Amino acid sequence: MEAITTPQFSALTIGSKSIGRNENIAMAALNFNRRGRKHCVRTIARKPNIQSRSFHLGLPHSCDHSQAPVLESGDCYTSFDEDWLLKNKAQEVTSCLNGRSIFLVGMMGSGKTTVGRILSEALGYCFVDSDRYVEQAMGTSVTEIFEQRGESFFRDHESEALQKLSFAPRKVVATGGGAVVRPVNWKYMRQGISVFLDVPLDALARRIAAVGTDSRPLLHFESGDAYTKAFVGLFTLTKKRSEAYANADATVSLLHLATNLRLEDVFDITPTVIAIEVLAQIEKFLRGNNGKSLRMYPY
Numbered sequence: 001m002e003a004i005t006t007p008q009f010s011a012l013t014i015g016s017k018s019i020g021r022n023e024n025i026a027m028a029a030l031n032f033n034r035r036g037r038k039h040c041v042r043t044i045a046r047k048p049n050i051q052s053r054s055f056h057l058g059l060p061h062s063c064d065h066s067q068a069p070v071l072e073s074g075d076c077y078t079s080f081d082e083d084w085l086l087k088n089k090a091q092e093v094t095s096c097l098n099g100r101s102i103f104l105v106g107m108m109g110s111g112k113t114t115v116g117r118i119l120s121e122a123l124g125y126c127f128v129d130s131d132r133y134v135e136q137a138m139g140t141s142v143t144e145i146f147e148q149r150g151e152s153f154f155r156d157h158e159s160e161a162l163q164k165l166s167f168a169p170r171k172v173v174a175t176g177g178g179a180v181v182r183p184v185n186w187k188y189m190r191q192g193i194s195v196f197l198d199v200p201l202d203a204l205a206r207r208i209a210a211v212g213t214d215s216r217p218l219l220h221f222e223s224g225d226a227y228t229k230a231f232v233g234l235f236t237l238t239k240k241r242s243e244a245y246a247n248a249d250a251t252v253s254l255l256h257l258a259t260n261l262r263l264e265d266v267f268d269i270t271p272t273v274i275a276i277e278v279l280a281q282i283e284k285f286l287r288g289n290n291g292k293s294l295r296m297y298p299y
């Protein structure tokens with residue numbers, strides 16, 4: 001077996017400086033490939049109860065990860081700083097991405113905008129929210145478009161926006177929650193890489209209830225309090241859309257992520273950790289390791 005090289009993190013001796021610096025203690029991943037060689041720094045998660053402690057990264061020849069939490073991407077990790085890890089992961093994935101845009105798909109409230117902004121900054125990409133793009137083009141809000149012109153009119157303009165965005169490299173696009181239902185939109189999104197943010201219904205409803213359902217026209221028909229309206233509406237939409245979301249090139253399941261990180265609630269996973277996992281899943285896809293077929297790309 002080949003000797004494992006000690007990671008070169010001299011500027012980042014991971015001691016109590018990072019760990020315990022704030023509540024959002026990061027969990028970093030030191031990933032090893034099957035041959036036991038250090039491969040790369042991987043992913044992280046918020047772990048609020050970890051005690052401040054220092055440790056060094058001189059790794060043993062046989063690395064025992066049996067106690068280390070494991071992410072959905074299969075990486076295991078030790079405590080670290082999440083922003084630093086995001087930057088590193090982004091640098092690592094940038095070369096395989098080769099300028100391809102990322103299309104985030106998922107139900108309303110799944111975090112496409114929040115995670116998308118973080119991703120775009122880390123990759124040096126532009127961020128575009130397709131709902132805002134349509135609003136700017138139409139000079140009015142999505143809610144008003146739905147009310148005055150109907151859903152199908154909105155969908156036409158959403159498709160037009162995705163078509164235009166599909167020509168542009170180096171973008172992170174937060175698509176509208178229903179963009180996946182029109183097959184033609186997949187043709188546009190296939191110009192880049194699509195990632196489905198799979199968030200449990202209860203978490204979606206809690207997030208939406210926290211800000212209200214006013215800006216979500218498809219939830220206006222439901223009755224009850226904000227949480228009930230959101231939950232019932234999203235349940236119906238999810239049933240219709242789950243197959244369409246499965247078309248995405250990669251999926252980040254918050255439920256799996258929370259389980260692997262031993263977190264009780266998906267709310268404990270920070271958007272930065274989700275962004276890192278998005279990059280890890282994109283990398284898996286690009287390496288042909290996630291069961292989805294690779295396509296030829298224009299860039």
Ligand SMILES: Nc1ncnc2c1ncn2[C@@H]1O[C@H](COP(=O)(O)OP(=O)(O)OP(=O)(O)O)[C@@H](O)[C@H]1O
Binds near residue numbers: 110
């Ligand atoms: N990881 C997270 N943990 C907790 N709350 C989050 C997380 N990610 C996003 N949120 C919150 O959930 C709400 C919805 O997030 P966001 O707007 O990013 O979703 P979206 O998928 O873009 O929604 P839409 O498609 O409706 O525009 C926001 O209030 C945001 O602050």
Ligand SMILES: O=C(O)C1=C[C@@H](O)[C@@H](O)[C@H](O)C1
Binds near residue numbers: 131142176177216217
């Ligand atoms: O899930 C949906 O169908 C929608 C989600 C939002 O992003 C908007 O695109 C619009 O409110 C419709």
